[in-house]
Amino acid sequence: MTGPGIAAYLVLSVVLFATGAFGVLIRRSPLIILLALELMVNAGNLALIAFSREWGSGDGQIFALTVMVVAAAEAVVGLGLIVAMSRRRVELDVDKLTSLRG
């Protein structure tokens, strides 16, 4: 085996995921929330690829590539929503978006 085992990669992955989750929870700008979401998606990808190497099968890499496509689609729709919000003069602060509240 070259380099660290899978446990090291998984710990790194969960640290990155927790950082992203922390960012989603504390930030109020939807732009930064999207960036933190990308961190979480990438943490999942790192775990998938580490397991792919662990089992010697390429399926995890296929899954990671599919996740990458979904993340790209998510970024397009999220950024489109943010641009639409700013067009309608809605303040870019997720704490003030309350019109859908029941």
Add this chain to the structure above:
Amino acid sequence: MILASFTSGAGEVIVWMVWIGAALALVSSGIAVVLFSNPFYSALSLIGNLASLAVLYLLLEAEFVAAAQVLVYAGAIVVMFLFVIAYLGGRADTPWAGGPRIQNVGAVLVAGAIAVEVIVVIGLKAGGRLSDPARVTGSFGSPSEIGKLFLSDHLLAFEVTSIVLLVAAVGGVILGTAPHKHGEVE
């Protein structure tokens, strides 16, 4: 495949050094993304984050995914983020404004709980099978191998991916179109 020449002696040390460097860069740039008050700097830190992830993918012998990571994320998604931030004027948003609110305390607790929980599970399970990686052939993770998998075993995922991208593109265009002046569509 790339690492085949590193398998012995000094190579092991080099791999560990590269891994530690990439890991430190990954964690510190991740924290920078979350804590910068200027969204422009956050997006730039995300590039560093994605680059160190690509290094880790190379260490895991996923060459094609590493290349796709750099192309799709650093080349397309981050540039799109930077365009939107430039368009909106990049307003600063300090993460800790207004003192320690209940939401911030909860965020620290939740993120810490996720991290500790999974690290404990990894610690419990990392003993047996998890530290015994499979042997892989030279073509593991190469574009031709990924292409074969995508067009044979995972053809459905490949086709669904194209529909997802199409729907996202249509959605992006509709969301980005200026609202009608005469008000038939708000």
